[in-house]
Amino acid sequence: MTRLTRLSIAGQAHYVVLRSVKDISLIPSEQDIAALFRLFGFASERCYVDVNAYALFTEQIHMLLTPRESGDDLSRFVQMVSRLYGRYFNDAYSRDGKIWQSRFESAVLQGEGRLLKAVVYMEWLPFILGFGEPQFYHWSSYSHHSGYRSDIFMMPVREYWQLGNTPFERQKKYRDIFEQGPDKAFGEQLLAAVKRGWPVADSDFLDYCDISAERRAPLRGKGRPKKTPSAHLSDTN
Numbered sequence: 001m002t003r004l005t006r007l008s009i010a011g012q013a014h015y016v017v018l019r020s021v022k023d024i025s026l027i028p029s030e031q032d033i034a035a036l037f038r039l040f041g042f043a044s045e046r047c048y049v050d051v052n053a054y055a056l057f058t059e060q061i062h063m064l065l066t067p068r069e070s071g072d073d074l075s076r077f078v079q080m081v082s083r084l085y086g087r088y089f090n091d092a093y094s095r096d097g098k099i100w101q102s103r104f105e106s107a108v109l110q111g112e113g114r115l116l117k118a119v120v121y122m123e124w125l126p127f128i129l130g131f132g133e134p135q136f137y138h139w140s141s142y143s144h145h146s147g148y149r150s151d152i153f154m155m156p157v158r159e160y161w162q163l164g165n166t167p168f169e170r171q172k173k174y175r176d177i178f179e180q181g182p183d184k185a186f187g188e189q190l191l192a193a194v195k196r197g198w199p200v201a202d203s204d205f206l207d208y209c210d211i212s213a214e215r216r217a218p219l220r221g222k223g224r225p226k227k228t229p230s231a232h233l234s235d236t237n
Contacts, residue, residue, distance in 0.1 A: 006075065006106060006197065007071075007106075007108055007197060007199065008067060008071035008072070008074040008075065008106070008108065009067075009071055009108050010067050010068065010069055010070050010071050010073075011066065011067075011068065012066065012108050012109070012110060013052055013064050013065070013066045013108075013109045013110075013111075013115055013118070013157060014064070014065050014066070014067070014074055014106050014107065014108055014109060015062070015063075015064055015106065015107050015109050015118060015122075015190060015193075015194050015200075016062070016063045016064070016065050016074070016078060016104055016105070016106045016194075017060060017061070017062050017063075017104065017105040017106070017191075017194055018060065018061045018063075018078065018082060018100055018101075018104045019059065019060045019100070019101045019104075019105075020058075020059045020060065020099055020100060020101070021097075021098060021099060021100065021101060024059070024099050025058040025059070026056070026057070026058055026059065026060075026061065026089075026099065027056055027057075027058060027139065028093075031092075032089070032092070033056065033139060035085065035088050035092075036056065036081075036085055037151065037153065039080075039081050039084050039085055039088075040054070040081065040153040041152060041153035042080075042084075043076075043077045043080040043081045043084075044077070044153050044155075046080065047067075047073045047076045047077040047080060048067065048068045048069045048070070048073050049065050049066065049067050049068065049073050049074060049076075049077040050065065050066040050068060050155035051063065051064075051065060051153050051154055051155060052064040052065065052066055052115075052119065052154075052155060052156060052157045053118070053119040053122050053123065053140075053141040053145075053154075053156075053157070054122070054140060054141050055122045055123060055125045055126065055139070055140040055141070056139040056140065057125075057126075057129065057131070057139070062122050062125060064109070064115075064118060064119060064122065064157070065077060065078075066155075066157075074106065078104050082100050082104075085099075086098060086099045086100060105194045105195055105197070106194060106197065107190070107193040107194040107196075107197060107198055107199060107200055108199040108200070108201060109190070109199075109200050109201070110199065110200065110201035110202060110205050111157075111158070111159065112202060113159070114186075114200060115157040115158070115159045115160075116157065116159040116160060116177070117182075117183050117186050117187075118186075118187075118190060119141070119145070119156075119157060119160070120177065120178055120182050120183070121182040121183065121184075121186065121187035121190065122140070122141075123140045123141060123142040123145070123178065124178075124181065124182040124187075125140070126139075126140060128182070128184075128187075134178075135178075141154060142178065144156075145160060145171070145174045145178075146171055146174055146175045146178065147167065147168070147171030147172075147175075160174065163177075
């Protein structure tokens, strides 16, 4: 089957997954986490990409990213983070060779109630994948959204900002929502779409963006994007 070129749209969130090569633990220590966080901030500023959420694991990294100005910036961000962290990792552990699989996975994620569901599911992944209770897993954006830590590189999705007028209100409301658990059916559909490069969006949005039929998963309803987006097809990593 011919591989689809990557779809990225400025102003829209994208669920992104990077995977390590076999037998590599991506984040052996807290020092490595700190290095990766610094790179998130560095790449966010230079590539004009908002980091909306994240969950870090030994063999994979999940992120929700929004390129602000151009669809090209999504790949630029991922390439910058993966290249610089690979260099840091090899220097730190006296090794050579790549640490990432050759191509990252991604899917455009339209709003209309989906963004916060995606964030909650991502931050529940520690439990789903068997790493323990998500509230005590420090390598995800849950601590930021719930008010237990402030990650300076983070820019929460607009649905999070709508939870309240003050940080305290938003954090408390998010904790309440999070305690209800993830929408597992939605999460499974989302990860399947990420694997295939399919947008997770309403049919009107797909029509409005002129998304081809081969990219359309059975995840459709009604709705339009806030403004005319700039869709970009890329064959880069």
